[in-house]
Amino acid sequence: MTLYEVLLTRRSIRQFKAQPVSRNILEKLVNAARLAPSAANIQPLEFVVVDEEEVRGKIFSCLRWAAYIAPQGNPRPGHEPMAYIIILANTGIKEKGYEYDAGAAIENMILAAWDQGIGSCWLLSVERDKIQAVLEIPKTHRIDSVLALGYPDEEPAVEVMEDSVKYWKDSTGRLHVPKRKLEDIIHFNKF
Numbered sequence: 356m357t358l359y360e361v362l363l364t365r366r367s368i369r370q371f372k373a374q375p376v377s378r379n380i381l382e383k384l385v386n387a388a389r390l391a392p393s394a395a396n397i398q399p400l401e402f403v404v405v406d407e408e409e410v411r412g413k414i415f416s417c418l419r420w421a422a423y424i425a426p427q428g429n430p431r432p433g434h435e436p437m438a439y440i441i442i443l444a445n446t447g448i449k450e451k452g453y454e455y456d457a458g459a460a461i462e463n464m465i466l467a468a469w470d471q472g473i474g475s476c477w478l479l480s481v482e483r484d485k486i487q488a489v490l491e492i493p494k495t496h497r498i499d500s501v502l503a504l505g506y507p508d509e510e511p512a513v514e515v516m517e518d519s520v521k522y523w524k525d526s527t528g529r530l531h532v533p534k535r536k537l538e539d540i541i542h543f544n545k546f
């Protein structure tokens with residue numbers, strides 16, 4: 356896939372195959388995050404990689420999936436993510452305003468993952484206090500969000516957005532994701 360094809364075909368994945376994601380790939384993803392743009396190059400982000408089954412189970416119980424269609428969008432039993440990357444802000448390095456950095460780093464990881472055939476879902480709806488305790492993360496480090504990862508076991512389809520932003524599942528269980536039309540969002544030279 357070209358980079359542009361990676362960008363166009365990426366979708367949030369919430370059903371995964373029971374196939375492990377290698378340490379080598381997980382390290383590559385964090386490396387892609389490490390090299391992302393960072394405001395004033397301050398680099399406040401750090402990462403916890405979770406790939407052990409027992410820890411994965413504990414993290415899974417702290418996540419909220421696909422709010423518009425809950426609980427239909429939850430990973431089905433046996434189709435849970437096979438790895439997580441927890442994105443942390445080291446508040447000793449930067450107290451606030453790290454969200455743009457996090458967005459850039461996370462998108463780097465999402466695209467690098469998809470380039471390797473690995474699907475992901477970026478989750479902000481997470482129980483931070485519980486995850487903080489499970490992973491023994493010190494108070495100096497704030498959980499920004501969680502990236503769930505695994506080989507995809509669904510193929511969501513992009514749709515032209517008509518009157519609602521809400522994604523839906525059809526009778527076969529396929530997820531459809533509406534996106535605004537290019538002509539509705541693009542302006543050349545003046546608004």
Ligand SMILES: Cc1cc2nc3c(=O)[nH]c(=O)nc-3n(C[C@H](O)[C@H](O)[C@H](O)COP(=O)(O)O)c2cc1C
Binds near residue numbers: 532
């Ligand atoms: C900042 C952010 C937070 C998100 N949080 C969640 C979440 O907590 N749970 C979830 O299932 N999906 C979450 N998503 C995924 C969105 O629902 C998804 O990106 C959106 O429906 C569009 O689908 P697409 O990613 O396939 O284009 C989040 C996405 C972003 C960018």
